[in-house]
Amino acid sequence: MRNPAAVPTLSVVDIRVIDPHDEVLLRRHWEIGKAAEAVSRPYDFYGSWESTCLSLTQQRDDIERVLLGAFVDEVMWGAALVEHPLHDNLHSAKATYYVHPARQRQHVGRALAVASYGVARRRSRRLMVTEAFAPVDDISPGLLFAEAMGFSQALVDGMKVVELPATEHLWDALAERAAARHPDYRIVTWQDQVPEQYVAGYCTLNEMFVDEAPMGELDVEPERWDAERVHHGETRNQKTGRHIVAAGAVSQDGTLVGVTEIVVSSYAPSHGFQSGTLVAPGHRGHALGLAMKVANHRRLRARFPRCLLLMTGNADVNAAMNAVNEALGYREVERCIEMQRPI
Template sequence: MRTWSTHVIDPSDEAALRQHWEVGQEAERSRPYEMYWSWDACLAGARHPRTESTSTFISAHDDQGGMVGAGQVLLPMADNLSASYGEVFVLPSHRRRGVGRTVLDALEAYARHHDRRTMAIEAYVPTSGPPTALDFARATGYESALEEEVKTLELRAHQADWDALAAHAAAGHRDYHIETFLDRVPDEALPGYSRLRTAFSADVPVGDLEMQAQTWTPERVREREERHARICRSVVTTVARDATGALVGLSEIGVDTATPWRAEQSGTLVLPEHRGHRLGLALKIANQRALLEAHPTCTTVFTDNAGDNAAMNAINEQVGFRTVERLVVVQKHL
């Protein structure tokens, strides 16, 4: 098998970082939608790293120095300190030559060096056709740990249904109040919002992934908001309050302002003791309305849900989401 050289990219080397991004973008073109992050977001993210995790970019090169493969390894620094998360990209013209395995070996070596016990990678699988990414993962020692469906919502195709859905939802929660924040949680809502984020982390299905719930403090929330402002990410948050004013549910959508046509649903949660009042549906509809008001050029929302998350899958079906591919999160014990 041919050998390839790998390098850790200095995040201040904009030319190398751009090449890395281009390899990833080219590798992702076969997916049904353009979902790869924008160059603006990549560059801003490298210049303004997270405090709760570290990201390292690794490249693979041929004997002429051309970049033919790219990878990224993320190490959580606030929780899940034994875990690591990887991404592997190979130019279509260089697949099945050992490039992907070379990149993956470099990611795993980096994770082991930092005392990480597991690595998880997302493998996207078409609804029809060969599961190439999943086959590669299994051939390199990874096992399926969590299966989800990637879904899209074409906003304007379903906007006419929102009034009826909102009215149906409102009949079930007359003692609750729905409100929306754009980009920054108000100070008075910050403690309640932090508790909801922590609860969401504990509630989201993780399958067989070795993953612990995250603890969200008000300080962590503010740090995330400040970073979002630096990397041009806008977040639309809708919350539900009970009769006492306490926050009991939330739904969030994020938008990379460099690609304003698309948005990502980052989570919807209603606390267990407040379920059964159609709050999940109400939060979704209100948040989508607020999304279009704040970002009128947005056309498509992406989300992914585990197959056993029956309640959220039912809500997403009501709203109009449709499945476009599968997501299999694979895991390896290092």
């Protein structure tokens, strides 16, 4: 673990709100996160400059975002992003904190964190959530920092990667094995836009997520979804070069009862992120999770042949999802510790 020693002299840190339309400052903000992740995480999944710039300059109706820069002697060395959900979870905010490796252990991170609480409190939030990454069996500066700042651990996710070309030989047998167990369901795939006939089912599944996926001690409430939110998200993705490759499970009456999604950016097409996967209760035990994921891997390979690596995260306690991921060849490379503190 990289663990720079604390330096005896601490500088005066000036925290400023960064206007995302100021490209010079936004670029510096992005670079600080990029440099901090490069020395603290085993794989580079940090967002590209192009997609970050496109995303942060867009007004969103689902999240209010505040960018903070930490300046020492007029140079920005620390960068935070505070996100306030607007449709649900109005009690909480989520922050990411980065300090450039050249200025760590000088209380820049501490100043950013304290400022972020004020930002969120002014929007009537009472809880701050953050994520710290750490090696599978070790601590990390991020984890020690979050603990020092009073965050407590709420949920531990194993972060996993799978190399697609090296594992595609597994897919035929897995799909066959799964198909034998779900004769009453169809597996469907789509890209970027949820087919109109599945939008209602997709919203229901998203609203179930918090209750159905392990959340540990995290103080979160179910999200609220409707067709408008789905369509706004699709428009946003289109503007920021994000593609969603998705597979769903459809029951005999035509209802969407399961979904899995992969996100790939056109600005960083060599890797993607496997985000949520859910099968509704009542439809579990038919290998639908495995069937959807295999179908989605295949579709991704066909549509995005340059995408070679996927990353995902699952709660350690999520036995069903972990079994599916293991069958697909995912291997654990780090941990994500989801943390929270009252503010």
